[in-house]
Amino acid sequence: MTSATNPLVAFGAGKVILLGEHSVVYGYPAIAGPLSIGVVARGGPSRSCVLDVPVTADAAQKRMMRKAFARAAKLVGEPRVKVTLEPQLPLSAGLGSSAALAVATSRVLLQAAGQAPTAKATARLAWEMEQEFHGTPSGVDHTTSAEEKLILYRRVQSPAGVTGRARALKSPRPVSVVVALAGARSPTKLTVGALRERQALWPERYKRLFGQVGRLVTEAAQAVEAGDLEGLGDAMNVNQGLLNALGLSSPALEDMVFRLRSLGALGAKFTGAGGDGGAVIGLFPEPEPVVARLTRDGVRCFASQLAGPRVQGDNS
Ligand code: MEV
Known part of the structure; x- marks a missing residue:
């Protein structure tokens, strides 16, 4: 009490x-x-x-x-x-x-x-x-x-x-992401609702895409447990392509995805609801220099370690 x-x-x-x-x-x-x-x-x-x-x-x-x-x-x-x-x-x-x-x-x-x-x-x-x-x-x-x-x-x-x-899921290697904010975010209810309408119109097509994402997730889980960050990053990139195919991405999100990839992300995609804007994640073995660079360029961002042995000096 x-x-x-x-x-x-x-x-x-x-x-x-x-x-x-x-x-x-x-x-x-x-x-x-x-x-x-x-x-x-x-x-x-x-x-x-x-x-x-x-x-x-x-x-x-x-x-x-x-x-x-x-x-x-x-x-x-x-x-x-x-x-x-x-x-x-x-x-x-x-x-x-x-x-x-x-x-x-x-x-x-x-x-x-x-x-x-x-x-x-x-x-x-x-x-x-x-x-x-x-x-x-x-x-x-x-x-x-x-x-x-x-x-x-x-x-x-x-x-x-x-x-x-x-x-x-346990990983033998640190799994760290840079989270960067891009554009004005759409409410989750809106993007979930719009996708529901599209999949109700063309259920077989959307089921195929959901199934592809499901297989990628299974492969990504195996990559996490094997410490295969390159494999995990590739699965994230392909997932982003499928999210775009599902009609959930936008220029603001795609720009940030490509920006993170150009800074060396092993994989990059939006995270969460998608839509007009929101959060984008990039998988980086060393996220701090990327955060420093993006912050200098005026991007709201931070690093977070999601799994694996704690990296010394990491306070995420
Ligand atoms: C939102 O963070 C994640 C969505 O998949 C919605 C949900 O899982 O309830 C878009």
Whole structure:
């Protein structure tokens, strides 16, 4: 339970999808890893169960956060706690800010209700919140955030409902990416909805493309576990081609993909929802000089290590 001297603090990590976004919504596998930055939630004493939304959120985001919070709070018996959110990530940049927020909030709510914030309990509650944010999420974002590991994920539909299955991927070599922001990002609901309309019109064609992405993800998972960064990078490049074929890329995203490749990325693609803009990732054995170069050129970017033995001096 909370007290003024012992406030609850919880973290939810942001995420990047290494391969398999969008097709993961249709039951194909994806690989995703946690970022070292995310959302911090603090729980303090209160007469009721309330959310203090971040000032940086716009009106629509605030509305959605309150609805998602109310849904999760109800499920844990509305403990008396005031939850304050501190996002370290840009909101709505395709880096899993809503999932990070859902995970951090769920951890505080569970503790305030006297329940253990295990990865499973956290993921279950965060899933409820994510449905308010995204409608029909695959579950990959909040599962990555709750597990805080590089995972191979698959959405599973059974008569009992939708669940997700995750397996941790270990790499004998550091798997590090540069995350660069390009253009103004499209809302996930929009790109997911537009793709759903296209695949409903031409189901066989889109099934073929999703199947190709699924096979790439399986090959990429093997490459991660073998420490084959070149193979992983090539799979990422081909995945970007397929994302473009699915109608999910744009000039701003493609420009950044080619920029990262020209700086030596073993593989580069957009990550997350795609659309008009958003986040692009490049796989680099040594990401720091690339971050320095892009930052000098005015690009918002950072490096993050997703798996493998920790690199000395890396604080991502
Ligand atoms: C968004 O980060 C990833 C998507 O695949 C949607 C989802 O998995 O729910 C586009």
